[in-house]
Each structure stands twice: as structure tokens, then as C-alpha cells.
Amino acid sequence: MTPFVVFDAVSKRFDRAIAADTVTLAVGRGEVLALLGPSGSGKTTLLRLLAGFEQPDAGRMIIDGADVGGLSPARRRCGMVFQHYALFPHLDVGENVAFGLTGHGKREPGNVNRKVAEVLALVDLPGFERRKVQELSGGQQQRVALARALAPEPRVLLLDEPLSNLDPALRERTRRELRQLIKRVGITTLFVTHEQEEAFDLGDRVAVLATGRLDQVGTPDDLYERPASLFVATFVGRANVFRGAAAQAFGGADGQIVVVRPEALRFSEIGIPGVVKERRYTGAAALYLVDGDRGERFEVLAAPGAARVGDRVFVEATRVLTFAEERQ
Amino acid sequence: MSAGNRRLPGALLTLLLAWLVLYPILVVVAEAARGDAIAAFLSRGGEWHALWASLWISLASVALAAAVGVPLAFLFEWLDFPGRKTLGSVIALPAVLPPFVGVIAFLFLYGESGFVARAVQHVLGLERAPWRLQGAGAILLVHAYSMYVYFYLFTRAGLAKLDASMLEAAQALGAGRWETLRRVTLPLIRPALAGAALLVFMTALGSFSAPYVFGGGFRVMTTQIVATKLNGELPLAMVETVALASVALGGLLILRHTEGDDILVALGKGTAPRRRPIQSRGGRALATAAGWLLALLLLLPHLTLGLVSLVPYGTWTTEAMPPVLSVVNYQRLFGEPERLRPLVNSLWMAAASTAAAVALALVAGTLVGRRRPGRIPWRGPIEGLLALPWALPGTVFAVALATTFSAQRPWALRWVLVGTVALLPLGLLVRNLPLTGRAILAGFRQLDPALDEAAASLGAGRWAAFRRVTLPLLRPALAAGASLAFVAALGDFVTAIVLYTYDNRPISIEIMSSLRLSELGVAAAFGVILMGLSALVLALGARR
Structure with missing residues (x-):
């Protein structure tokens, strides 16, 4: 496995709370990595550091061989799906999805429309371009957020608790669809969750975090059968x-x-x-x-x-x- | 109460409100339509000039207030620097200056014989004052000073409601800082901006004090109406009133349309963006220095008023600063019963009109304010009537009330109140209705309907539930609405100048006559008292 995304001894603290404690982690190209941990364990902070919304106190982050430390979020090409989706309420579905495709000198309008239609079809919402985002169900909003993140063809997909806003009945089905979709696109993905079942089901590997510390990274079987710490043993299963x-x-x-x-x-x-x-x-x-x-x-x-x-x-x-x- | 039981009280309240706020307007419209006043209005160039002046002054006020208020809001909401919190509240200070008091403070400060003009004259050794504070420029200066607060507060509120993840989403999709501002931030706070624009437009259109004091030969519609009325051309004054009312309603409809729905509420979740500390030491020092300089600039009118109130009559002639300071003006004010009268008048009229407006709003809230399933009879008419006085300039209502209650026709629900002390408080009550109505109806809407049911299931009767559950929960809304209404009535000038009598002359009218007699110190002392009372009442009303 060639590492595609690397956290190299990354540390971050907020006032007195440690959000990342010299975290070192490598994710392979096309791999799906689940960041699992209780609330306050720093898993979301890792996503935000990689996306560029937070600056690390120490350490480096590398995407595709290049240090991204000096890049603004706009130039890191990380597609992010936020916990509450952060769909722009003043834009319709099509405009939301097209957001990352338009702007100064990006694409021709015809290309934009074609791409929007393509990703909406990908998330199984064909023809939804002119719908208002407020009128969509929670599951549909989640898929629009996913389509919006994927449309500019990012290098890494970041998902912050992507299923937490859905009702439990919908969650399992959505989880399956999400997994299939990610595998079909083949994009390197990091996603945050506090639910073990979700992490096991979606992640090729799972990274377990506790108070900013990375306790173990491994396959679900590894974590369950051979936990590296008491915390992992009790948190998983x-x-x-x-x-x-x-x-x-x-x-x-x-x-x-x-x-x-x-x-x-x-x-x-x-x-x-x-x-x-x-x-x-x-x-x-x-x-x-x-x-x-x-x-x-x-x-x-x-x-x-x-x-x-x-x-x-x-x-x-x-x-x-x-x-x-x-x-x- | 079942829907059937509420129908009759609802109808009665609708009738009462219609008589108070709608009927006088209709009377004016009807009287304006009679005779040849319309032809006179249409043929006189001065009328069109005044109407056009009202319109462009209002639009320019919106632009100026936005130019000052919006950047300040971004500065205080998004950046962090030493003194931000203190300055952030100082910046809202023009709000505690009643319009007329603010105008005279500007007169003392920047007017022909004000401190700034004297200082410049002194330094440059000029023969005469370097400028006159008059005309459209002067009006716009006062408007920008007093109305940027609306943009500042609304924009800050809009930014505070903003979801940080929206901005991050834009950045993750490749938008830089300016692009995010243009494509996401501004569209999202558009409702707040439109709301502020509407408020400034309506306030500027109805503004009377600034054009009255600084206008000189430059007439806007509000001053034109009062001048025409004083000339005894009553029919023409009514046509002018209707014309001004039409512009106000037109502006309201157009701006309402651009406001859109409050889309932020629909999807808004998550937290507001964190404040970014200004990193460079130089930048921080600059921001702090600029902030305090701004605060001083904003406080100057207040300070000026305080200083002038300490100048005894006739002691200050050509000097740059007053040579003698004493509290003699305050002693006279509180020592002579005739001088104290306006203060007492203003207090009782403000209290009475506020109490009545609160009572009406409470009745309205009880009848139609709560969230209930199904259609609530009379809700639309009651809410509309409560809000109507806000949509029309104060001069319009003053003239309408003066017209309606100058005839004795009991069968048409008209009595002669002109010349009695009752008319001005009635006018203040009408002006107060939107303030108490808006706050209290919003308070009722936030009440959880289940609370009433919970109280009932615990054995509380309707009155006990109202007293022990509803009223305590409404307290913040009541306090907010009542304090705003009281302060507005206390500082009123627009309504008073049309409706006052010698027996109920309020502070603002007394300030004006003191100015006419060149008793600047007494006028300023009244201004200081008005300012202090306003600040006190607003602070009480904002307490949680």
C-alpha cells in the first residue's frame, strides 16, 4: 500500500484540551478509513486539520506526496461532507452541486450542467437540479451534500458523522449505499463516527482515538480480537x-x-x-x-x-x- | 377558550384597533379627496420637490447607514482586538439619543456656533463661522449618525446566526475569502440587510426633527405638511399627508418583497464562526486606536449636551469654550414648577400611552398570539392593525388624528379632542402599538402550547395559569416592548408638534421653545435628562 494521505506527528490543542496528540497515520490510495472514538476524542479535529480549517501546532500533513501545510482550504482539494450537511439554503440543489465547479475561470457552463447531472445521477437523485434544499428529506440532503463534495473531483473525501442526522431506520440502508458509492468512485475517504457498527461496516480499516491519542489502527477483526489497549478493548464491542x-x-x-x-x-x-x-x-x-x-x-x-x-x-x-x- | 368563545372578543378588539389606527387615515383620505386641494398639490412645484426630497434623502440615508454600519458589524463580529466588547456596546449609543435631542446635540457640536465650528474658527483666526450646518448634507449627517445603528445591530445578529460550516463548505469547494463573502455570506445575511434597509428607509422617510432644525429652505414632506398646516391650508396638508403615506406604503411593499423568507432558520444549525484575532501587533494597535477614536466620535454629541447644559444663560459669547460652568440650569429646571411641568407631562403621557399599548397587545396576544392548530379567527386583521402605525410616518398619524378628532359627530365615532390634553397621549398610544405589539406577540408565539395544558392538568384555572405561567414567561418580551415604547413616547417630537396643547406640552416642545429664546443651557439640560431617562429605561428593559 502506497500511503496517499499521511499525518506525520500532528499535534493540536485548544486552550487546555488536547485534540490531537502527535498523531501519525497513513491512509492508502482508495482506502476508506474510519476515525472512531467517543465525543471529544479529537476525531473531527483530524478531519478539519486535513481540510485546512484548523492549523496544527506541530507535525505535517501530506496528500499525494505533497505537504499541504501552507495551502488554504480552498486549494487543498478535499471534498467535505459536514455533519449537518451545510447545504447553502439560498441556492437550489443544482446550484449547490455546481458551487465548486463555478467561480473564476473554472468550467464552461455546458460542462458544469453535464457534471452536475452526472453526480446527481451518481447519488441517485437524477433531475433534482431545481429542487429547493429545504424541501428535501434528511437522506436526500445527505446525498446532495455528497454530490456537492464529489463534483469538483477532490483528491480526498472527508465525511463528518455522515449518518448521525438520519433516523435509525434509514441509517443502515444509507450506510450500504454510501459504501457502494465510495467504492465505485474509488476515492480515498476518511470518515468520522462514534458508532462502532458504522465504523466496522464502512471502513476498510478503523482508527480508534481517545483524547487526541491514536490508540490503534487496524481492520475490524484486529481491533476486536487483538485490541492494543484497554481503551480499545472496552470501546470496541x-x-x-x-x-x-x-x-x-x-x-x-x-x-x-x-x-x-x-x-x-x-x-x-x-x-x-x-x-x-x-x-x-x-x-x-x-x-x-x-x-x-x-x-x-x-x-x-x-x-x-x-x-x-x-x-x-x-x-x-x-x-x-x-x-x-x-x-x- | 374555544374558537367560538374567542370570536366575539376578537371582533371587538379588531373594531377598537380599526377605530384607533385605520379610521383616522380613512378620514384624512376622504377629506383630501374633497375640494380642489389635489389640483393645488399637483400644480405646485414645491410639493413635488418636497416629495422627491423625502424619497432621495431616505434612499441616501439607507446607503450611508449601510456604508457605516455593515463594515463595523463585520469588524466587531469577525475580528478580535483589545477593547472589542466595550466598544461593541458603545457603538450602539446613538440609539439612546431621542431623535430631537440628537439633533440639538449636533447643533451644539457641529452647528454654526457649535464647538467644532468655534474651534476651527479660533484656530484659523476666521471672522465668521467656517460653515453652516444646513440643508440636505446636514440632514444626511444626522441620519447616518443615528441610523447606522440599525445596520450595525441587524448585520451583527445576522452574522451571529451564520453557520460556520457554510463558510467552510464554500472554502472546501475552492472558494477564496472574497468569493465566500460574495457567494455565501452576503446572500445568507440578506434578510438582515433588507430588514435594516427597510427600517432605515421608514425612519428616514418619517424623520422630522433633523429636517425641521437643519432643513432651512430645504423641505421634505414631513416638514412641508407641518408648515402647510401652520399656514392654515388644512385640505392641502391632508393631500400631502396622503402622498407621504403612499410613498411609505410603496417603499414598504417593495422592500418587503426583497427581504425574502428567513432562510437561515430553515437549515441553520451548528455554531457561528469563531472570531479571528488580529495577528500583527501594528494591526491590533491600529484597530484599537481607530475603535476608541470612533467611540469618542460617537460619544461627542452626548458629551456636548452635558457640557452645554452646564452653561448659564448669557455667559458664553465668542469664546471657543464656555468660560463659566455651573448647575444653575438644573436648579432652575427642578426649582421652578413651570419648568418642571414638561418633564411631568412627558412622564405621565409616556407611562399612560405605554400602559395602554401594553394592555392592548396583551389582549391581542391572548386572543390570537398563541400557536394553535387550525385557523385563528381575526388573527390577520389584528396583527395587521397593530403593525400599521409603523408603516406610516408619525406626521401622517398626527395629522390624521388631529383631523378626525376636530369634529363632534358621535354617530361617526368622532369627538372634539383637539385642544384637550387627551389627544397627544392618544397619538402616542397609536405610535406605541407596533412596538409593544411586535414584542408581545413574538413572546406569545414562543410559548409552548403544552404549558397551558400542563397548568390546567395541575388544577390551575385560566386566570391562575395566565398569572403563574404565561405572564412570568412573557416578562422579557413585555419588558422589551414596554421600554421601547416608553422611550419612544418620552422623546417624541413628531406627534407632539402637531397635537400638543399648552397644558400637556412635553419636553421636546419645551426644548424647542428654550432654543427659540436662546436658552441653550436649559434646552441642553432637558436633553440630558431625556437621554438619561431613556438609557435607564432601556437598560431596565434589556435586563434578563
């Missing part, structure tokens, strides 16, 4: 976290924290004793909340008929992840 004696009961060494996924725990004849407090039925399986005798509390994913509330059970782990005690 469900996890039972054990410290001290409980950790040792699961085979952790002294001073280690043990993380066990709910599906890596099972009811057995031996293991840690406890009582089932709650059972949540999820269809194919059930999630059991167990109170251990020594005060620990954990979730077990097992067959729907494996236990009942109030049952006395023993729990054993099939696979554990261990981490060193966090430095505080």
Missing part, C-alpha cells in the same frame, strides 16, 4: 473488565487487568460462582447478567435456554485478553 483478585481468578498475573468478551464466557460445572440477576433475550442468544460471589459483575452470552434468573451458576472463560494496569 462489549467487554467484562476484571481487576485484582477477580482478574487473577481468570488467570491474570499480578497487576494485570483481564478483559473477557461476553461470548468468551460460558456456564460450566467449574469456574467462578455467581447468581443470574437478569436475562436479556436477543433472539439467537441471550445476554445474562451475573453477580459473582466476590462482588464482581459480568455479562455472559449463551444460548437462550442456558440459565434462568435466580439460578446459581459457575462461569468459566474460554479466551481472555490481558493488559498491564493503566498508568495514571
Whole structure:
């Protein structure tokens, strides 16, 4: 993989909050990278740094082999889709999409119209040119924003929480369509999300951020199976976290924290004793909340008929992840 | 209240408002149409001159006010420099100067025998004053000073509502700073600009004080009407009134059309652009120095008024600065009951007209102001009637009321009020209706309809719900509307000059007669009191 977009030890702080802490990250040509993290982790800041809306305190950013540090946002050729889309309310759909194509000495009017029609067709809104943006549904607005960003043929596509404004019923379908579209265009894409499912579904790779620090970059499988930090282990997927004696009961060494996924725990004849407090039925399986005798509390994913509330059970782990005690 | 129960009170309120604001206008139109006054109006060149002067002065005022106010708004909203916050509020100071007081302050400052003229005369050793503050130029100077505030405030509000991501989107699409300004920022704040333009146009068209004091031989329609009326040519004055009203309505319709809908609200989300600190040290120093110089310039009229109010009668002749300063003017003002009368008159008339205007607006709000599903009977007529006085210059209403209430015809709902103390407060009430109406109706519209239902479900009766839920929530709107109305009535000159009697002569009329008697100090002292009261009431009204 030849890196197409590179963050090289990029740092940025706002007053006292650290938004980017010497982040180094490479994205391949045509790759889709998800930036995943809780709010305040600095993921949007990375997008804005690359787009040129913020200036880094230190480090370099490279697109296609060239340092973009000195370029104004207007000259970086990054297409951006904003969280609330930022469609211009005084322009219609066609004028919005044409915005980046017109202006001093850019294209012939005929070419502009052809290009607008082309990208609107691409996002499945053919013939929408003269519609008012206020009259569109949320999903249509999102696609207009995407068409507008793609029309000037940017080098990188940046998406800031592209699905957060849609209602949940629409989100999954839109996610699929978005993925297909990005792959069809073949554009290098960075997108920000705080939802793991979205990151896993859309991203070729996922970068997990916590308070400005890049904890891990990898495929979804990597992150889930081989988390590089306790933060990644608990932020990605469900996890039972054990410290001290409980950790040792699961085979952790002294001073280690043990993380066990709910599906890596099972009811057995031996293991840690406890009582089932709650059972949540999820269809194919059930999630059991167990109170251990020594005060620990954990979730077990097992067959729907494996236990009942109030049952006395023993729990054993099939696979554990261990981490060193966090430095505080 | 069900819709049926509201229908009758709504009809009654509509009738009352129509009698107050629409009927007098119709009476004037009807009387103007009689006789040969129309022919006289059409044939006299002076009339056309005055009408044309009104129109171009108003348009030029819009251009000047925009040229000053819009760049200032961008400067204060988008850039950061030392002193920005303090200066930002100082800049709105011309607003606390009632129009007539502002005009005399300008007279004392830049007039023929004002401080600036005297200083120049002194420095250059001239025989006579270097200029006369007169004619169209003088009027425009006062208009630009007092009306740029509208553009400044409206533009700042528009910019503050702007979504930063809109500007970033434009930049990401390849637009530079100027292109973004031209293609995105200005179109987005167009409603604010159009709103300010409309306000300045209407204010300038109705402006009376500046043309009255500085016009000299240069007549605009408002001063023309008053002059014609004083000459006793009443029918002609009515034709002139109708002509001015037509221009005002025409301007209103045209400008309303350009305003467009408030598109920002439709999609606006996200945060306003962050202020950019001015980076270079020189630039910061320059901005700060220019800012304070501007503040001084804006404050000069206020300071001048204060200084002149301390000059005893007859002590200041040819010197550049007054040689004697004392508080004797204030002592006379508060010591002599006859001098105190105008102050008392202004206070009671402003209070009474404001209270009545607030009461009417509250009734209107209760009947038609709330958000409700379905059509609300009488809403359109009531809102329109409340707003109408705003659309017409003060002179028009003053003449209309004077005409309507100069005949005793009870069957036509007309009584003789001319010459009584009741007519001027009635005129002030009419002028106040749009101010209280707009604020209070907006307040009602923001109320969540569910709150009333919540109060009812908790056992509160209709009156208890109004007192314990609606009124407290309306307090900011009430305070804003009432303080604006009170200040406008307190400083009124336009209505007073047509409708006052000796017994209810207000401060502005007293200032004018003091000026005639060359009692500049007393006039200025009244001005200072008016200014102080206005600032105090506005500050109280703006408190949250």
C-alpha cells in the first residue's frame, strides 16, 4: 500500500484540551478509513486539520506526496461532507452541486450542467437540479451534500458523522449505499463516527482515538480480537473488565487487568460462582447478567435456554485478553 | 377558550384597533379627496420637490447607514482586538439619543456656533463661522449618525446566526475569502440587510426633527405638511399627508418583497464562526486606536449636551469654550414648577400611552398570539392593525388624528379632542402599538402550547395559569416592548408638534421653545435628562 494521505506527528490543542496528540497515520490510495472514538476524542479535529480549517501546532500533513501545510482550504482539494450537511439554503440543489465547479475561470457552463447531472445521477437523485434544499428529506440532503463534495473531483473525501442526522431506520440502508458509492468512485475517504457498527461496516480499516491519542489502527477483526489497549478493548464491542483478585481468578498475573468478551464466557460445572440477576433475550442468544460471589459483575452470552434468573451458576472463560494496569 | 368563545372578543378588539389606527387615515383620505386641494398639490412645484426630497434623502440615508454600519458589524463580529466588547456596546449609543435631542446635540457640536465650528474658527483666526450646518448634507449627517445603528445591530445578529460550516463548505469547494463573502455570506445575511434597509428607509422617510432644525429652505414632506398646516391650508396638508403615506406604503411593499423568507432558520444549525484575532501587533494597535477614536466620535454629541447644559444663560459669547460652568440650569429646571411641568407631562403621557399599548397587545396576544392548530379567527386583521402605525410616518398619524378628532359627530365615532390634553397621549398610544405589539406577540408565539395544558392538568384555572405561567414567561418580551415604547413616547417630537396643547406640552416642545429664546443651557439640560431617562429605561428593559 502506497500511503496517499499521511499525518506525520500532528499535534493540536485548544486552550487546555488536547485534540490531537502527535498523531501519525497513513491512509492508502482508495482506502476508506474510519476515525472512531467517543465525543471529544479529537476525531473531527483530524478531519478539519486535513481540510485546512484548523492549523496544527506541530507535525505535517501530506496528500499525494505533497505537504499541504501552507495551502488554504480552498486549494487543498478535499471534498467535505459536514455533519449537518451545510447545504447553502439560498441556492437550489443544482446550484449547490455546481458551487465548486463555478467561480473564476473554472468550467464552461455546458460542462458544469453535464457534471452536475452526472453526480446527481451518481447519488441517485437524477433531475433534482431545481429542487429547493429545504424541501428535501434528511437522506436526500445527505446525498446532495455528497454530490456537492464529489463534483469538483477532490483528491480526498472527508465525511463528518455522515449518518448521525438520519433516523435509525434509514441509517443502515444509507450506510450500504454510501459504501457502494465510495467504492465505485474509488476515492480515498476518511470518515468520522462514534458508532462502532458504522465504523466496522464502512471502513476498510478503523482508527480508534481517545483524547487526541491514536490508540490503534487496524481492520475490524484486529481491533476486536487483538485490541492494543484497554481503551480499545472496552470501546470496541462489549467487554467484562476484571481487576485484582477477580482478574487473577481468570488467570491474570499480578497487576494485570483481564478483559473477557461476553461470548468468551460460558456456564460450566467449574469456574467462578455467581447468581443470574437478569436475562436479556436477543433472539439467537441471550445476554445474562451475573453477580459473582466476590462482588464482581459480568455479562455472559449463551444460548437462550442456558440459565434462568435466580439460578446459581459457575462461569468459566474460554479466551481472555490481558493488559498491564493503566498508568495514571 | 374555544374558537367560538374567542370570536366575539376578537371582533371587538379588531373594531377598537380599526377605530384607533385605520379610521383616522380613512378620514384624512376622504377629506383630501374633497375640494380642489389635489389640483393645488399637483400644480405646485414645491410639493413635488418636497416629495422627491423625502424619497432621495431616505434612499441616501439607507446607503450611508449601510456604508457605516455593515463594515463595523463585520469588524466587531469577525475580528478580535483589545477593547472589542466595550466598544461593541458603545457603538450602539446613538440609539439612546431621542431623535430631537440628537439633533440639538449636533447643533451644539457641529452647528454654526457649535464647538467644532468655534474651534476651527479660533484656530484659523476666521471672522465668521467656517460653515453652516444646513440643508440636505446636514440632514444626511444626522441620519447616518443615528441610523447606522440599525445596520450595525441587524448585520451583527445576522452574522451571529451564520453557520460556520457554510463558510467552510464554500472554502472546501475552492472558494477564496472574497468569493465566500460574495457567494455565501452576503446572500445568507440578506434578510438582515433588507430588514435594516427597510427600517432605515421608514425612519428616514418619517424623520422630522433633523429636517425641521437643519432643513432651512430645504423641505421634505414631513416638514412641508407641518408648515402647510401652520399656514392654515388644512385640505392641502391632508393631500400631502396622503402622498407621504403612499410613498411609505410603496417603499414598504417593495422592500418587503426583497427581504425574502428567513432562510437561515430553515437549515441553520451548528455554531457561528469563531472570531479571528488580529495577528500583527501594528494591526491590533491600529484597530484599537481607530475603535476608541470612533467611540469618542460617537460619544461627542452626548458629551456636548452635558457640557452645554452646564452653561448659564448669557455667559458664553465668542469664546471657543464656555468660560463659566455651573448647575444653575438644573436648579432652575427642578426649582421652578413651570419648568418642571414638561418633564411631568412627558412622564405621565409616556407611562399612560405605554400602559395602554401594553394592555392592548396583551389582549391581542391572548386572543390570537398563541400557536394553535387550525385557523385563528381575526388573527390577520389584528396583527395587521397593530403593525400599521409603523408603516406610516408619525406626521401622517398626527395629522390624521388631529383631523378626525376636530369634529363632534358621535354617530361617526368622532369627538372634539383637539385642544384637550387627551389627544397627544392618544397619538402616542397609536405610535406605541407596533412596538409593544411586535414584542408581545413574538413572546406569545414562543410559548409552548403544552404549558397551558400542563397548568390546567395541575388544577390551575385560566386566570391562575395566565398569572403563574404565561405572564412570568412573557416578562422579557413585555419588558422589551414596554421600554421601547416608553422611550419612544418620552422623546417624541413628531406627534407632539402637531397635537400638543399648552397644558400637556412635553419636553421636546419645551426644548424647542428654550432654543427659540436662546436658552441653550436649559434646552441642553432637558436633553440630558431625556437621554438619561431613556438609557435607564432601556437598560431596565434589556435586563434578563
